[in-house]
Amino acid sequence: MTILKQQTSALHAGYEKDSQRTMAVPIYQTTAYEFRDVEHAANLFSLKELGNIYTRLMNPTTDVFEKRFAALEGGEAAIAAASGMSAIFFAIANCAEAGDNIICASQLYGGTLTQTQHTLKRFGIEARFFDVHKPAEIEALVDEKTKCIFFESLTNPSIDVADISAITAIAKKHKIITIVDNTVATPILCQPFEYGVDVTVHSASKYTTGQGLAIGGILVERKGLLEVLKGNPRYPQFNEPDASYHGLVYVDVPLPVFTLRIRLSLLRDIGAVVSPFNSWLFIQGMEHLSLRMKEHSANALAIAQFLESHPKVLKVNYPGLKSNSNYASAQKYFKNGMSSGLLSFEVADMETAEKIVNATELYSLVVNIGDSKSIITHPASTTHQQLSSEELIKCGVPAGLIRISAGLEDKDDLIDDIKQALESI
Numbered sequence: 001m002t003i004l005k006q007q008t009s010a011l012h013a014g015y016e017k018d019s020q021r022t023m024a025v026p027i028y029q030t031t032a033y034e035f036r037d038v039e040h041a042a043n044l045f046s047l048k049e050l051g052n053i054y055t056r057l058m059n060p061t062t063d064v065f066e067k068r069f070a071a072l073e074g075g076e077a078a079i080a081a082a083s084g085m086s087a088i089f090f091a092i093a094n095c096a097e098a099g100d101n102i103i104c105a106s107q108l109y110g111g112t113l114t115q116t117q118h119t120l121k122r123f124g125i126e127a128r129f130f131d132v133h134k135p136a137e138i139e140a141l142v143d144e145k146t147k148c149i150f151f152e153s154l155t156n157p158s159i160d161v162a163d164i165s166a167i168t169a170i171a172k173k174h175k176i177i178t179i180v181d182n183t184v185a186t187p188i189l190c191q192p193f194e195y196g197v198d199v200t201v202h203s204a205s206k207y208t209t210g211q212g213l214a215i216g217g218i219l220v221e222r223k224g225l226l227e228v229l230k231g232n233p234r235y236p237q238f239n240e241p242d243a244s245y246h247g248l249v250y251v252d253v254p255l256p257v258f259t260l261r262i263r264l265s266l267l268r269d270i271g272a273v274v275s276p277f278n279s280w281l282f283i284q285g286m287e288h289l290s291l292r293m294k295e296h297s298a299n300a301l302a303i304a305q306f307l308e309s310h311p312k313v314l315k316v317n318y319p320g321l322k323s324n325s326n327y328a329s330a331q332k333y334f335k336n337g338m339s340s341g342l343l344s345f346e347v348a349d350m351e352t353a354e355k356i357v358n359a360t361e362l363y364s365l366v367v368n369i370g371d372s373k374s375i376i377t378h379p380a381s382t383t384h385q386q387l388s389s390e391e392l393i394k395c396g397v398p399a400g401l402i403r404i405s406a407g408l409e410d411k412d413d414l415i416d417d418i419k420q421a422l423e424s425i
């Protein structure tokens with residue numbers, strides 16, 4: 001079949017009906033799968049044949065989620081994980097080992113900051129940081145132990161848009177893998193592979209489920225990633241025999257090897273696997289992801305425009321505003337003028353921010369984004385509480401910053417509520 005348009009893939013990709021011919025993708029709620037005989041079992045374990053073994057490694061419902069998401073993102077293959085954080089861990093741990101370093105944008109999701117700065121450090125992997133607006137800083141951080149460059153296409157919570165092409169150009173020069181967290185932009189707004197990115201990761205817990213229903217993550221590998229890995233001295237783990245998989249040399253396997261190595265080693269040994277039921281929820285969410293992203297983007301823009309005109313608001317961060325320093329990048333990298341549902345605004349100080357958050361009625365005080373219900377968050381007292389005031393400024397999260405994830409309610413109600421909250425203090 002010809003390559004389908006994105007919205008058609010969102011409804012059909014990766015699902016071949018079985019003998020029951022169910023319209024909805026079935027939930028294969030099972031731990032394991034029966035082998036035909038001993039030879040079949042041995043063939044599956046030695047990769048002579050591909051097939052189901054155990055749900056920690058693969059599952060037919062999750063397989064549809066993976067294939068469909070890969071199609072949506074324009075990639076070759078995907079692998080699902082138990083959460084966005086585990087997908088990020090798998091992506092980095094597939095490149096870097098003790099003694100290596102990774103280069104990350106400073107403007108990152110709070111969990112990713114702590115994972116890279118603290119947890120990976122304890123595993124012997126050093127994270128070096130660059131300002132996402134100054135890709136040239138990367139050059140001075142690269143050495144022969146650098147294994148990947150990690151950044152977010154649309155950053156959470158600082159809401160900056162990365163100059164993706166500028167970053168991938170530097171990565172290509174040094175033959176380093178780029179990993180992009182595309183959670184906030186979603187495949188609907190942004191297709192990072194078009195700009196030379198190698199691997200994308202997502203928290204499926206956000207826009208993919210869309211209604212705040214489940215935790216999950218997914219990682220996608222671009223077509224032709226093998227060219228970067230094969231014979232590249234940075235990546236011996238793909239070029240030398242894997243002792244934990246009877247001497248398998250990944251670059252010699254005719255399959256998308258980045259995701260294959262995660263499945264065969266990291267998913268096998270770490271076990272942060274998504275449940276079949278959650279995969280099924282993500283499949284439902286993908287069907288209308290493009291419709292929702294249009295509405296999330298329109299509502300966020302309307303709220304941002306209102307806030308921009310309000311005297312108590314010092315600054316509004318939304319890449320869809322012409323006044324925003326990220327506007328040009330958003331126009332370049334995001335489709336159809338959409339800028340997603342995330343915006344933030346700054347008020348005088350921590351205390352004022354807390355009062356405004358408490359005074360809203362329609363917005364729920366929740367540390368999540370991408371729900372159909374609107375959410376308000378005060379990062380300095382929650383997701384970024386562990387950071388010092390210096391670190392807060394560095395990652396673009398001042399104490400008076402309030403973040404909003406615009407839901408799918410009527411925009412007039414959303415504006416009225418934020419207006420009454422601002423005026424009640």
Ligand SMILES: *Cc1c(COP(=O)(O)O)cnc(C)c1O
Pocket residue numbers: 083084085086109111112152156181183184202203204205206215216217369
């Ligand atoms: C939420 C989020 C994550 C973490 O995902 P979980 O599914 O909560 O583990 C990672 N990156 C970004 C940008 C996020 O918004």
